[in-house]
Amino acid sequence: MPLYERGNVHIHYEEAGSGFPLLVIPGGGLNSTIAGLDGNHPFNAMKEFKDRHRCIAADLRNANPGQSSGPLEVDRPWDAYTDDHLGLMDHLGIREFMVLGYCIGGPFIWNLLKRAPDRVVAAVLTQPSGHRPELPDQFYENNMKGWGPALCARRPDITMEQVSLFLSNMYRARADFVFTVTRDFVRACRTPILVLPDDIPPHPFAVAMESAMLAPNAQVSLYPWKDPKDRIPLAVRHIRTFLRANEPAAAAVGQRAAAAD
Template sequence: MPTFNRAETSLYYEEYGTGYPILLFAPGGMRSSVEFWHKSPFDPTVELASDFRVIAMDQRNAGNSTAPIAASDGWETYANDHLALMDHLAIKQCHVMGGCIGSSYCLGLIKLAPARVSAAILQNPIGLSLRNRDMFYAMFDGWAKALKRERPQIEEAAFGPFRERMYSGDFVFNVSRDFVRSCRTPMLILCGSDDYHPTETSKEIAALAPNAELIETWKTPEAVKPAVKRVREFLISHTPKA
């Protein structure tokens, strides 16, 4: 299994295809891992590998990736993982695609290293609404409880501050509206449609970002094929010329 080891962190990843790189951040909440792409309305490891070098990863403490848990962990911890993996793979610049929580990971990496990201696909972005804060807390707690069972040596006191750093914020949790408003990175947003992925969050990102396009319908069987076609066209159009 290909892994990147950095201090006590081990990140599992898979590669498909060749060409300009795309780094994938999977759906699945705190359990974000490659396998979730295979259950999605379309699988970018399959659909994009004919045109790109597709790199899919398991986030820390999800799937086959492991890392310590600290009270100081948060969105920046994940963004630093992503940048370190790019450096390990000698990727100077790439596209990114994220599903669910992965959309916020995309925005976090763009904030950390804007020159390293050429374009972004945000699929089903998570976001805060009037009804879902407790849902995100419960999702985190379920993941933390399972992780504690597997690794009883983890200091349970670290989970509370970690959870707050992840889900006590506003909007998409890890970046502000002002950041999105100032972000010049081209984005294609595949609209969310449920409590974890509010439609209003997708539409607000599309309205704020200066170089954004929104696809509202893409999950139904008849909509998937044209959505994949548009994703491929969008990424090809924003691929830097050699």
């Protein structure tokens, strides 16, 4: 079981395939795990793209079904997770990488782009989560029921009061748009982005489309792409084409060809 350790943080991760690195961030909210890629996702990016990419995924810190653990950093919830993602890449000796994230992976990707814009060369936001004004407390309430109690039962050092403050800082204090960055940041972000929108309560279509419209180098896949299920392979092909086009080596070949013309 590969493990990345930094002080009292322990992150279980797995790798598959070879090629330009692709960090895969599973969905599932704060219970995001590698195992969930097989059961709860429209497709498993680790399996789909390992033929061309060195795919890396990790259990989220303190996900109840997972094997990663660490302190509950109440004052910096989003940045604590981003520390884990960037720290894992450092541990593996990876400087530049692409990233594909499901659900909660959307806000994580925007935070990665804010924290390490020179390292993330392209990003795929798959059914990204975001703030829905008509359901302003859904993430707080869902995690107070579906994540916090089980965490406290496993970790006597963590209380529900701490969980409440953690979730409040994560979602209530940032109750807008994609939680981790502002619209002005997205408007100025030059990184190539591909958005695969969804439209269920945690994955608002309006937020996904707004981020795609604001980001100057964004693309949007077809919608709906998950239903009927025979559309999923088409969406996967779009992702594959997007990743191939934005690999640094592929970009260099394209630039040389354009110069020759």
